[in-house]
Amino acid sequence: MKHLTLENGKLFTEARVKTDGEYETFYVMIDTALPNTVLNKHKVTVSDLDAMSIGPLKVSNFQAELQELDIDGIIGLDFLLKTGAKLNFDAMTISSSRT
Template identity: 45%
Template structure:
């Protein structure tokens, strides 16, 4: 179970992304049930060494070792690297792809995110 918090009307949490064995913990991660794909800030992707051979308008996909939100973890996960997170002033966005894979349950009474499976 992972804690959630509200900041300026946004539902936020923390997330860890591991790429080629290097971990980066992201502290301001938007939980979105409207965006299809999980997205990482372009600026922070560079900190992890995630770059694209064919970057088009600061948007591309990369497979990372894993993404975890508390105990919820998905291995070999494809993330979008996009300036959308930068525009929203968050480090990353957890999208429906991650939420569906872990069988996410968002409890707004207890402000927690839990899931039914680890992939």
Template identity: 35%
Template sequence: MKALVLEERLLLTEMRISSGSRFLDLKRVAVDTSAEKTIVSAANAKALGMLAEEDVTDQGGVTKTCSSISVGPLKIKDFPVDIRELSEAGKLDGVLGLDFLKRVGAKINLDSMTLSGSRVI
């Protein structure tokens, strides 16, 4: 199980993403059941070496496959993420979308403010 917090009307958690032998802990990740894809901020993707400056355009980002993505005990290897500028969304490091939530069989418990999964990936 992974803890969730409600802050500024957003359901937030933490996420670890890796690319090759490098990893980064993202502290402010919105859990968004209306987002089709999982998103990582361009700044964090650059810090991991996942993209070059010219990869991100004003019209949107790019999709790259990270080595792994994990939220607490929920982990998926070779997972595609969208990389976008998230400056308009506040100080978010990323967005945990339906693609990840469905794949792990996520269960969001708002009473205990936790995220768990029913599948081992």
């Protein structure tokens, strides 16, 4: 389970992104209406990721779009569906529905 933060009506959390064997932490927005995950092209240079995780939610060999963004990234429906994400707005957490 990972904590969510509400900022200006938008949900944010930390994600760990692994490329070329190295992990980096991203502060990402969660957008259930966005079909594909998008990362800031200035923070990561490849679209094929070794892995991406948010708390217990993890996918390997994940492809994200790279765009110029004012934030680190946006987690889209593709990641949420692949991981079976469950958003709990009472507790402000994201966890797996597959436990």
